[in-house]
Amino acid sequence: AQSVTQLGSHVSVSEGALVLLRCNYSSSVPPYLFWYVQYPNQGLQLLLKYTSAATLVKGINGFEAEFKKSETSFHLTKPSAHMSDAAEYFCAVTSTGTASKLTFGTGTRLQVTL
Protein backbone atom coordinates (compact mmCIF):
# COMPACT_ATOMS: atom_id res chain seq x y z
CA ALA A 1 0.00 0.00 0.00
CA GLN A 2 1.12 3.53 -0.69
CA SER A 3 0.25 6.78 1.00
CA VAL A 4 1.23 10.40 1.05
CA THR A 5 1.04 12.86 3.92
CA GLN A 6 1.10 16.59 3.35
CA LEU A 7 1.82 18.55 6.49
CA GLY A 8 -0.08 21.79 6.67
CA SER A 9 -3.37 22.24 4.86
CA HIS A 10 -2.73 25.98 4.56
CA VAL A 11 0.57 27.80 4.13
CA SER A 12 0.90 31.57 3.91
CA VAL A 13 4.04 33.34 2.70
CA SER A 14 4.92 36.87 1.72
CA GLU A 15 5.69 37.68 -1.87
CA GLY A 16 9.41 37.11 -2.41
CA ALA A 17 9.73 34.69 0.50
CA LEU A 18 10.75 31.05 0.34
CA VAL A 19 8.00 28.55 -0.35
CA LEU A 20 8.27 25.15 1.39
CA LEU A 21 5.45 22.61 1.05
CA ARG A 22 6.00 19.32 2.82
CA CYS A 23 5.28 15.82 1.54
CA ASN A 24 6.14 12.50 3.14
CA TYR A 25 5.40 9.21 1.49
CA SER A 26 5.02 5.59 2.45
CA SER A 27 5.66 2.86 -0.07
CA SER A 28 6.83 -0.76 0.11
CA VAL A 29 8.32 -0.53 -3.38
CA PRO A 30 10.40 2.15 -5.07
CA PRO A 31 8.05 5.08 -5.51
CA TYR A 32 7.48 7.55 -8.26
CA LEU A 33 6.46 10.91 -6.85
CA PHE A 34 4.65 13.84 -8.35
CA TRP A 35 3.64 17.37 -7.45
CA TYR A 36 0.52 18.79 -9.08
CA VAL A 37 -0.89 22.30 -8.86
CA GLN A 38 -4.55 23.28 -9.02
CA TYR A 39 -5.55 26.86 -9.69
CA PRO A 40 -9.06 27.94 -8.68
CA ASN A 41 -11.82 26.24 -10.65
CA GLN A 42 -9.38 24.31 -12.80
CA GLY A 43 -8.09 20.78 -13.12
CA LEU A 44 -4.69 19.66 -11.91
CA GLN A 45 -1.51 20.19 -13.88
CA LEU A 46 1.88 18.61 -13.37
CA LEU A 47 4.59 20.67 -11.68
CA LEU A 48 7.32 18.05 -11.53
CA LYS A 49 7.97 14.36 -11.03
CA TYR A 50 10.62 12.15 -9.45
CA THR A 51 11.72 9.33 -11.70
CA SER A 52 14.78 8.02 -9.78
CA ALA A 53 17.12 9.57 -12.36
CA ALA A 54 18.04 12.46 -10.05
CA THR A 55 17.11 13.26 -6.47
CA LEU A 56 16.74 16.99 -7.14
CA VAL A 57 13.97 17.61 -9.61
CA LYS A 58 13.25 20.92 -11.29
CA GLY A 59 9.79 21.74 -12.49
CA ILE A 60 7.84 24.53 -14.06
CA ASN A 61 7.45 28.04 -12.68
CA GLY A 62 10.69 27.86 -10.67
CA PHE A 63 9.62 25.04 -8.38
CA GLU A 64 11.85 22.16 -7.41
CA ALA A 65 11.69 19.16 -5.09
CA GLU A 66 14.27 16.90 -3.50
CA PHE A 67 13.73 13.18 -2.98
CA LYS A 68 15.20 12.02 0.33
CA LYS A 69 14.85 8.30 0.79
CA SER A 70 16.20 8.33 4.34
CA GLU A 71 13.48 10.80 5.36
CA THR A 72 10.80 9.41 2.97
CA SER A 73 10.22 12.98 1.89
CA PHE A 74 9.66 14.90 -1.32
CA HIS A 75 9.24 18.51 -0.23
CA LEU A 76 8.43 21.22 -2.78
CA THR A 77 10.32 24.51 -2.70
CA LYS A 78 10.57 27.78 -4.55
CA PRO A 79 13.13 30.42 -3.59
CA SER A 80 10.88 33.43 -4.13
CA ALA A 81 7.08 33.33 -4.05
CA HIS A 82 5.01 35.23 -6.56
CA MET A 83 1.37 36.21 -6.26
CA SER A 84 0.58 33.91 -9.18
CA ASP A 85 1.77 30.91 -7.11
CA ALA A 86 -1.36 31.07 -4.98
CA ALA A 87 -3.07 27.72 -5.59
CA GLU A 88 -3.56 24.29 -4.08
CA TYR A 89 -0.68 21.85 -4.34
CA PHE A 90 -0.97 18.08 -4.26
CA CYS A 91 1.73 15.51 -3.74
CA ALA A 92 1.07 12.06 -5.23
CA VAL A 93 2.75 8.67 -5.31
CA THR A 94 2.60 5.71 -7.63
CA SER A 95 4.67 2.70 -8.58
CA THR A 96 4.97 0.22 -11.39
CA GLY A 97 2.51 -2.65 -11.49
CA THR A 98 -0.44 -0.66 -10.15
CA ALA A 99 -1.73 0.64 -13.49
CA SER A 100 0.10 3.72 -12.27
CA LYS A 101 -2.80 4.71 -10.10
CA LEU A 102 -1.92 7.87 -8.26
CA THR A 103 -2.49 8.17 -4.52
CA PHE A 104 -2.88 11.83 -3.63
CA GLY A 105 -2.22 13.71 -0.46
CA THR A 106 -4.91 15.94 0.99
CA GLY A 107 -3.39 19.07 -0.52
CA THR A 108 -1.83 22.29 0.74
CA ARG A 109 -3.36 25.63 -0.10
CA LEU A 110 -0.67 28.26 -0.64
CA GLN A 111 -1.54 31.87 0.04
CA VAL A 112 0.84 34.61 -1.08
CA THR A 113 0.52 38.01 0.56
CA LEU A 114 1.99 41.38 -0.29
Add this chain to the structure above:
Amino acid sequence: NAGVTQTPKFRILKIGQSMTLQCTQDMNHNYMYWYRQDPGMGLKLIYYSVGAGITDKGEVPNGYNVSRSTTEDFPLRLELAAPSQTSVYFCASRDQGALSEQYFGPGTRLTVT
Protein backbone atom coordinates in the same frame (compact mmCIF):
# COMPACT_ATOMS: atom_id res chain seq x y z
CA ASN B 1 -5.63 19.51 -29.25
CA ALA B 2 -8.48 19.85 -26.76
CA GLY B 3 -6.86 17.39 -24.31
CA VAL B 4 -9.37 16.07 -21.78
CA THR B 5 -12.86 17.52 -21.93
CA GLN B 6 -15.66 17.02 -19.43
CA THR B 7 -19.34 17.83 -19.62
CA PRO B 8 -21.30 19.26 -17.97
CA LYS B 9 -19.36 21.82 -15.94
CA PHE B 10 -22.06 22.09 -13.30
CA ARG B 11 -25.10 20.04 -12.40
CA ILE B 12 -27.67 19.94 -9.64
CA LEU B 13 -29.44 16.63 -9.08
CA LYS B 14 -32.25 15.62 -6.82
CA ILE B 15 -31.81 12.59 -4.59
CA GLY B 16 -32.52 9.42 -6.52
CA GLN B 17 -31.96 10.89 -9.98
CA SER B 18 -29.44 9.46 -12.40
CA MET B 19 -26.92 11.11 -14.67
CA THR B 20 -23.84 10.48 -16.75
CA LEU B 21 -20.70 12.58 -16.56
CA GLN B 22 -18.97 12.64 -19.89
CA CYS B 23 -15.21 12.50 -20.42
CA THR B 24 -13.41 12.54 -23.76
CA GLN B 25 -9.71 12.70 -24.57
CA ASP B 26 -8.12 13.24 -27.97
CA MET B 27 -4.57 12.13 -27.13
CA ASN B 28 -5.08 8.43 -27.90
CA HIS B 29 -4.29 7.54 -24.30
CA ASN B 30 -5.04 4.02 -23.14
CA TYR B 31 -5.25 4.87 -19.45
CA MET B 32 -8.16 6.89 -18.10
CA TYR B 33 -9.26 7.69 -14.55
CA TRP B 34 -12.16 9.18 -12.64
CA TYR B 35 -11.54 10.99 -9.37
CA ARG B 36 -13.69 12.86 -6.93
CA GLN B 37 -12.39 15.79 -4.95
CA ASP B 38 -13.86 16.78 -1.60
CA PRO B 39 -12.60 19.70 0.52
CA GLY B 40 -9.62 18.71 2.64
CA MET B 41 -9.64 15.15 1.29
CA GLY B 42 -7.51 15.36 -1.83
CA LEU B 43 -8.53 13.28 -4.83
CA LYS B 44 -9.95 9.80 -4.48
CA LEU B 45 -9.93 7.34 -7.37
CA ILE B 46 -13.39 6.07 -8.32
CA TYR B 47 -12.72 3.91 -11.39
CA TYR B 48 -10.01 3.52 -13.95
CA SER B 49 -9.47 1.90 -17.33
CA VAL B 50 -6.32 0.58 -18.98
CA GLY B 51 -7.87 0.36 -22.41
CA ALA B 52 -11.10 0.03 -24.34
CA GLY B 53 -13.28 -2.66 -22.82
CA ILE B 54 -11.27 -2.88 -19.58
CA THR B 55 -12.31 -1.12 -16.39
CA ASP B 56 -11.59 -1.63 -12.71
CA LYS B 57 -12.62 -0.22 -9.35
CA GLY B 58 -10.62 2.36 -7.52
CA GLU B 59 -10.78 3.39 -3.90
CA VAL B 60 -14.37 4.70 -3.77
CA PRO B 61 -16.46 2.94 -6.48
CA ASN B 62 -19.76 2.49 -4.61
CA GLY B 63 -22.66 4.29 -6.27
CA TYR B 64 -20.89 4.67 -9.62
CA ASN B 65 -20.47 2.73 -12.84
CA VAL B 66 -18.27 3.19 -15.87
CA SER B 67 -17.86 1.86 -19.36
CA ARG B 68 -15.10 2.16 -21.94
CA SER B 69 -16.33 1.25 -25.39
CA THR B 70 -13.81 3.46 -27.20
CA THR B 71 -10.32 4.74 -26.48
CA GLU B 72 -11.57 8.33 -26.42
CA ASP B 73 -14.56 8.14 -24.08
CA PHE B 74 -14.89 7.15 -20.44
CA PRO B 75 -18.32 8.11 -19.05
CA LEU B 76 -19.14 7.91 -15.35
CA ARG B 77 -22.67 6.92 -14.39
CA LEU B 78 -24.47 7.79 -11.16
CA GLU B 79 -27.56 5.60 -10.88
CA LEU B 80 -29.29 6.80 -7.70
CA ALA B 81 -27.80 10.08 -6.65
CA ALA B 82 -27.20 10.62 -2.94
CA PRO B 83 -26.08 13.76 -1.05
CA SER B 84 -22.77 11.99 -0.32
CA GLN B 85 -22.02 12.20 -4.03
CA THR B 86 -21.90 15.98 -3.94
CA SER B 87 -18.37 16.64 -5.08
CA VAL B 88 -16.16 17.85 -7.89
CA TYR B 89 -15.37 15.10 -10.39
CA PHE B 90 -12.22 14.99 -12.47
CA CYS B 91 -11.39 12.79 -15.39
CA ALA B 92 -7.77 12.19 -16.36
CA SER B 93 -5.86 10.28 -18.99
CA ARG B 94 -2.27 9.29 -19.59
CA ASP B 95 -0.03 7.50 -22.02
CA GLN B 96 1.78 4.19 -21.43
CA GLY B 97 4.47 4.02 -18.74
CA ALA B 98 4.24 4.54 -14.99
CA LEU B 99 5.98 7.91 -15.26
CA SER B 100 3.65 9.34 -17.84
CA GLU B 101 1.89 12.49 -16.76
CA GLN B 102 -1.81 12.33 -16.04
CA TYR B 103 -3.70 15.04 -17.91
CA PHE B 104 -6.78 16.32 -16.12
CA GLY B 105 -10.02 17.72 -17.40
CA PRO B 106 -11.52 20.92 -15.97
CA GLY B 107 -13.94 19.07 -13.70
CA THR B 108 -17.67 18.72 -13.14
CA ARG B 109 -19.18 20.26 -10.00
CA LEU B 110 -22.11 18.13 -8.88
CA THR B 111 -24.58 18.98 -6.15
CA VAL B 112 -27.15 16.45 -4.96
CA THR B 113 -30.01 17.88 -2.89
